[in-house]
Amino acid sequence: MLGIQALMARLVDVALIVAGAVLASHIRFESLVQSRLDGAFITFAVAFSLASFPVFGLYESWRGRSMLRLIGKVSLAWVVMQACGLVLMFSLHRTDSISRLWLVYWTAITGGALIASRLATYSILRSVRYAGMNLRNVAVVGCGAHCQHVVRKVEASPSSGFRASAMFDVRPVSGAVPAGVPRFDDFHKFSEYVRSNSVQEIWLALPLSEETTILRFVKEFRDDLVNIRFIPDVRSVALFDAGMIDLIGAPAINLMASPLPPHALAQKELFDRVFAAVALLVLTPLLTVISIMVKLSSNGPVFFTQYRKGADGRVFKIYKFRTMRVHAEKTGVVTQAMKGDPRITNVGGFLRRTSLDELPQFFNVLRGEMSVVGPRPHALEHDNLYQKVVNGYIHRYRIKPGITGWAQVNGLRGETDRVEKMQQRVEYDLYYLRNWSFGFDMRIVAATLVKGLVHSNAY
Structure with missing residues (x-):
């Protein structure tokens, strides 16, 4: 049975979808009398949202979790719902009756309303919890410094909805204990307090080695109405934030694997294909003009191709507009472009400074070889070199490489004439992998459009 909160959340979403359609019709046709609302499309949107939104986790508790991640899920769920509606209308031969401008208005208005309603709810709950209400008391069990660190994290996030009310230190060490949080080292006293x-x-x-301690606490409180959560201390063995997955029906923790779960990869894949298709359609005139400019600038092909590594080390052929005069390189040697490089044509210099030479990579995205956002791929010869000398370099290929990335929008682009430069770039790439969200991708795309196209390090 649905709880009252879950039922209210669904009713609000239904009201927003219908109201968004009516408002979009009023904006498009200026009066409801002239409007042509497609009742079948709206009914399908309501029914499909009730069925699909729970699949995306939109009605789960987001206490203590990232709001940006929820916004990404809401955006994706609504876009997928509209796309499915269009497919249904197309199969029923009803697309001629739908105003495209009305559909755009409806999608934007309702999408914004769905996000705004959750932001408002999130803000209200944060204020309530910050005031000390609607909190859940938490007892943290851990080892020494790590136990104290988790307690401090809870104390530092008063609006998350949790309050540290006790801590049990399995291996007590000297150090400042967070004020107001009782610390126990006697199991029975701790149990009585809880x-x-x-x-x-x-x-x-706790670390994975504390299996006996974990089982002891689970056994002690298995008949109590207390949520027991395992937050493994895997800092010494895990490259990324270790996440729990279901593997052949058994729970497993990723220590060194792709940090993005399958549903996140599916979201990213869907966004990439749609974005690339729209970008290529919109940019066709610009691509044509650039192709002519490249062809007239010097002898040689319009496109420059080179082999790069993709996700899981799979090799693919990357496309760029040619920016250099045709020249021969020694086998196994790739010379990076330098400032004032005589090989670069005048047109090529402009394309490199503005990153317009990268536009053909949208074909790679459409083919599924690259992503819009991700670690930038390097020549195979550079991979072989940096993999041996840069810590964590190979883990950039846990996901598809991108046209733009977190390192690039932070100014880390161009020539890597020192190992330190590549190490810094890799650190930004690994930060992106650890903290990926759909909202983070949108932030990088926006930053690329605002400040990432032109940079002094690109030559």
């Missing part, structure tokens, strides 16, 4: 003080959550922030 039961007598309405503690609702026990977080086991």
Whole structure:
């Protein structure tokens, strides 16, 4: 049975979808009398949203979780819903009755309203929790400094909805204990405190080696209405934030694997293909003009191709507009472009400074070889070199390389004449992998459009 909160959330979403359609019609046709609302499309949108939004996790509790990630899920769910509606209308031969401008208005208005409603709810709940209400008491079980670190993280996020009310230190060490949080090292006293003080959550922030301790706490509280969560301390062995996955029906923790779960990869793949198709359609006149300019600038082909590594080390052929005069390189040697490089044509210099030479890579995205956002790929010869000397370099290829990335919008582009430059670039790439979200991708795309197209390091 649905709870009252879940039911209200669904009713609000239904109201926003219908209201968005009516408002879009009023804007498009200026009066409701002249409007042509497609009742079948709206009915399908309502029904499909009720069925699909829970699949995207839009009605789960987001206490203590990233709001940007929720916004990304809402955006993706609504776009997918509209796309499915269009496919249905096309199959029923009803697309002629739908105003394209009305559909755009409806998608934008309702999408914004769905996001705004959650932002408002999130803000209200944050204020309520910051005031000390609607909190869940948490007891943290951990080892030494890591136990204290988790407690401080809870204390530093008062609006997350959790309050550290006790800590059990398996291996006590000297150090400042967070003020106001009782610390226990006696198991029975800790158990009594949890039961007598309405503690609702026990977080086991323990290393994987503490199996006996984990089982002891689970056994002790298995008959209590207390949520027990395992927050493994895997800092010494995990490259990325270790996430729990289902593997052949058994739970597994990723220590060194793709940091993006399958559903996140599916979101990214869908966005990439749609964005690339729209970009190529819109940019066709510009691509044509640039092709003519490149052809007239010097002898040689319009496109420059080179082999690069993609996701999981798969090799593919990358496309760029040719920016250099045709020349021969020694086998196994790739010379990076330098400032004032005589090989670069006048047109090529402009294309490199403005990053317009990268536009053909949207074909790679459409082919599924690249992503819009991700770590920038390097020549195979550079991969072989930096993989041996730059810590974590190979893990950039846990996902598809991108046309733009977190390192690029932070000014880390151009020639890497020192290993330190590549190390810094890799650190930004690994940060992106650890913190990926759909909202983070949108932030990078926006930053690329605003400040990332022209840069002094691009030559």
